[in-house]
Amino acid sequence: xxxxxxxxxxxxxxxxxxxxxxxxxxxxxxxxxxxxxxxxxxxxxxxxxxxxxxxxxxxxxxxxxxxxxxxxxxxxxxxxxxxxxxxxxxxxxxxxxxxxxxxxxxxxxxxxxxxxx
Amino acid sequence: xxxxxxxxxxxxxxxxxxxxxxxxxxxxxxxxxxxxxxxxxxxxxxxxxxxxxxxxxxxxxxxxxxxxxxxxxxxxxxxxxxxxxxxxxxxxxxxxxxxxxxxxxxxxxxxxxx
Numbered sequence: 679x680x681x682x683x684x685x686x687x688x689x690x691x692x693x694x695x696x697x698x699x700x701x702x703x704x705x706x707x708x709x710x711x712x713x714x715x716x717x718x719x720x721x722x723x724x725x726x727x728x729x730x731x732x733x734x735x736x737x738x739x740x741x742x743x744x745x746x747x748x749x750x751x752x753x754x755x756x757x758x759x760x761x762x763x764x765x766x767x768x769x770x771x772x773x774x775x776x777x778x779x780x781x782x783x784x785x786x787x788x789x790x791x792x793x794x795x
Numbered sequence: 796x797x798x799x800x801x802x803x804x805x806x807x808x809x810x811x812x813x814x815x816x817x818x819x820x821x822x823x824x825x826x827x828x829x830x831x832x833x834x835x836x837x838x839x840x841x842x843x844x845x846x847x848x849x850x851x852x853x854x855x856x857x858x859x860x861x862x863x864x865x866x867x868x869x870x871x872x873x874x875x876x877x878x879x880x881x882x883x884x885x886x887x888x889x890x891x892x893x894x895x896x897x898x899x900x901x902x903x904x905x906x907x908x909x
Contacts, residue, residue, distance in 0.1 A: 711896045723885060723900040769837070773896050781826050781845065781889070782853070783898060787837040 684786035701770035818886030
């Protein structure tokens with residue numbers, strides 16, 4: 679069965695440092711897509727970055743990047759030069775790409791990040 | 796300009812009453828989704844749709860119905876609301892094919908059932 683696990687429930691860091699949030703996933707599919715979302719204090723859920731399983735290069739968008747370790751079924755989110763406004767809950771999600779109903783996302787429970795001044 | 800909107804943003808309902816939550820998207824996405832979010836449970840899928848006229852059961856459909864009258868609109872209906880349905884509800888849209896696999900979310904509706 680598909681599953682996404684975020685083991686860190688909360689992380690606290692100092693501003694301008696780098697933080698890594700962990701996510702491991704389970705899937706039987708050879709093709710899948712991995713996503714990270716951010717939920718702000720106002721409740722808004724925003725798509726941040728995506729990794730396609732067939733791509734070897736780690737995705738990067740702005741100060742977000744991914745550490746994709748396919749043999750370990752792991753997709754870490756790295757935020758460099760953190761800012762106060764990065765304080766939020768971060769969700770990892772997976773979508774399978776094979777035959778069948780692949781429209782759904784499987785979600786982790788989230789990691790709360792607090793960035794301190 | 797917001798591509799996924801929800802109404803109402805806040806709703807207080809009475810037990811046994813009927814509640815309709817509405818969602819509109821201008822992304823021209825085929826797929827639309829309804830989730831609820833509760834502390835400790837993350838995002839849980841209630842119903843989703845592949846296009847106008849289609850609705851599919853998600854992981855927790857009991858007590859909810861859905862309606863997709865058009866590409867742009869997707870409603871979640873609570874025929875007989877119960878206090879256990881107090882939650883924050885999110886609508887999302889996503890493409891089914893074409894390389895865009897992520898979902899885009901509305902701002903959420905906070906529902907309180909008394």
